[in-house]
Amino acid sequence: MSDTGVAQPGAGDTMTLTEHLAELRTRIIRSALAVTIGMVLIIVFYEQVYDFLLGPYRDLCESKPENFCSPDLFAFSPTEGFSARLRIGMYGGIIMALPVILWQIWRFVVPALEAKEKRYAIPFVLSSVVLFAAGGVLAYFTIGRALEFLIAWSGEEVNQAFAIDKYVGLFGLMIFAFGIGFLLPVLLVFLQLVNVVTPKALLSGWRYAIVAIFVLAAVITPSGDPITLMMLAGPMVGMYFIAVLIGYGIMRRRRAQA
16 A cells, blocks of 8 residues: 555556546645645745745835835735735745645656666655755846846836736746746656666757757746846756766666666
8 A cells, every 4th residue: 555545556567547546636635735734824924925025126126216116016906915915825835835746746656667766756856846946046036137127128207016916926937937947957867767868868969958948948937038038048058967967877877787
């Protein structure tokens, strides 16, 4: 029996479709429960989280002339403040539940892996959490520069009045875009681990990979400004080559063991 209460097949067995669906349902329920708990905690400490999110924009406005931007956010409908609170709670809940979500994903994938590949469970989850957090931190320090660029390009005649819901949505999408982008090396190492791609193939196609990374960064960055694009694509290119080096290390270890 697995930790889900669903019987796991032996080494030579295969899971039925019903068992797969039951396993998937259990993993989804556990992930949803973790997100709900995280969401409740974020809403309880909403004021502190809100001040933290507003920090980059407030610092930008205080460092610029008075007519550049206002550090205040506005609600343009009776429900907008409430929806912004729920959105902050949802984004924060997903981020807080990320270790649980990644663990559930790995546990669902484990039956399809070989025994020697299953031991990478903890490194997979830990590295994913650390890289996602690193991407979120970079997004936090990038959004101020992105807003400065966007405000400057809107023209001096335009008065800046940001809706709280729009600001929170942009901030949340920025964090998720950078976090997901920073998971690229984990995905590449996993694909090399299960022999879907080889380090040699990744290295030989590095030119196409760089173009694909910049296209991906342009697609997933919500602000669309060049500063955010470069701040995301640059580290992703570096992590691509790091993943290739890790792949060569995996191949060398396999040859030594053989």
